Amino acid sequence: MYELLKTDPHSRARLGRLITTRGTINTPTFMPVGTQGSVKALDPRELLDMGTQIILGNTYHLNIRPGLDIITAAGDLHKFINWPYPILTDSGGFQVFSLAKIRKVKPHGVEFRSHLDGSLLFLGPKEAMHIQKVLASDIAMVFDECPPHDSPIREMRAAVERTIRWAKECREQPRAHGQMVFGIVQGGSNAAMREECAKALVPMEFDGYAIGGVSVGEPEPEMMKAVEYTEPFLPATKARYAMGLGTPAQMVELVARGVDMFDCVLPTRVARNGTAFTRKGTISIKAGFNKSDFGPIEEGCDCYACKNFTRAYLRHLLNVNEILGLRMLSVHNSHMYLKVMEDIRASLAAGTFAEFRREFIATYVPSRKVLSAREETRGDK
Known part of the structure; x- marks a missing residue:
């Protein structure tokens, strides 16, 4: 019901x-x-x-x-x-x-x-x-x-x-x-x-x-x-x-x-390719600029991966094919999706969804790579 x-x-x-x-x-x-x-x-x-x-x-x-x-x-x-x-x-x-x-x-x-x-x-x-x-x-x-x-x-x-x-x-x-x-x-x-x-x-x-x-x-x-x-x-x-x-x-x-x-399936699929979702769009954790970045995947995120590991460490794990790397990106991405839904529900309850929608869309930059793969996003199903 x-x-x-x-x-x-x-x-x-x-x-x-x-x-x-x-x-x-x-x-x-x-x-x-x-x-x-x-x-x-x-x-x-x-x-x-x-x-x-x-x-x-x-x-x-x-x-x-x-x-x-x-x-x-x-x-x-x-x-x-x-x-x-x-x-x-x-x-x-x-x-x-x-x-x-x-x-x-x-x-x-x-x-x-x-x-x-x-x-x-x-x-x-x-x-x-x-x-x-x-x-x-x-x-x-x-x-x-x-x-x-x-x-x-x-x-x-x-x-x-x-x-x-x-x-x-x-x-x-x-x-x-x-x-x-x-x-x-x-x-x-x-x-x-x-x-x-x-x-x-x-x-x-x-x-x-x-x-x-x-x-x-x-x-x-x-x-x-x-x-x-x-x-x-x-x-x-x-x-x-x-x-x-x-x-x-x-x-x-x-x-x-x-x-x-x-x-x-996007949250876990792109994680296996080294990509993380954030409130501002996607980032490649494998990218060279993360080599010595000792911050979290996303500032302010309270998922297990962001609270315990740095971009530099996760990049290392991905580059040496350690399964913990893709697992932690899967944790972060899935958490991010669920958190967005939680925030949407909170904004609807508070009567502020219009502001939430406007701010989210204004700061989120779509990834052309992720969008180009969208037709495959249900392939795991």
Whole structure:
């Protein structure tokens, strides 16, 4: 159940909370991505220490490895990974997009060749919902078709029609105790199809609604338009989730457009390349100017990495391929994302979100390198 607590008078931003059987999630919120049952380089204790409320797993990947037999024997996904708090599972619909070269879309689902061994597998509404029932995630996503943003209008329409049909079928499937199900709105950056898809899904009375088909290679203005075209047709009484997004500045702007929930692999992915997120943009810890910099990654940050290690030491670790370096950057980046969400919630509660948004966007300088990789940011999923 979603409770709307407060709205911002200057934008579409909302303060709320999503109540699940395993805990209450304060929104807006960021969900660290644990595609295969683990947020890369981080353990549950670290995630809790930095304020993580919910993590994300992936139906397609978990079904392949370790497989439902192992997870069932463990009890469910929560017990298997030792995370007794909320989990959202992506349905595998994104793999319809990301694994386009090894799949065939059919009327009742998608036939895949396993990316591991080439074996044949089928995933459709019934299969996706059954897997998520066994995983016992707190929020299950419907199985949808995520088309490329530049698809011809005929292909985009076909994907929207399949998404609506599959959503209805997902809605009818059994679910785990207390499990919520979110619908997914598709339609690219086509306003009419976004509206059509949303209006078809809302009467199905899902527990929440996601804006899909974003962060799939489109320019940032097109991404913003896709959200703007969708949000007015989503009920104010349900949570809104922008799938696979984004950079800190993008999240601030999308909160202002009425989005409540986000996920993205960027914090840990760029950390593995030696990049750190800060309130002013990204920095390369590997850069030569950090060789003798004995300050933290970011002044004023209270994450474990910034309180205990210097840029110089972290640069050394990265240069000699010590795993502690990428782990500490993953800690910092994930903490930074969660802290931004915490500050957004505080500003909404205080009625100062407009000032927070203005100051954040004015000082944050987007990295062209990070933005150019955005179309890959859900690849771990």
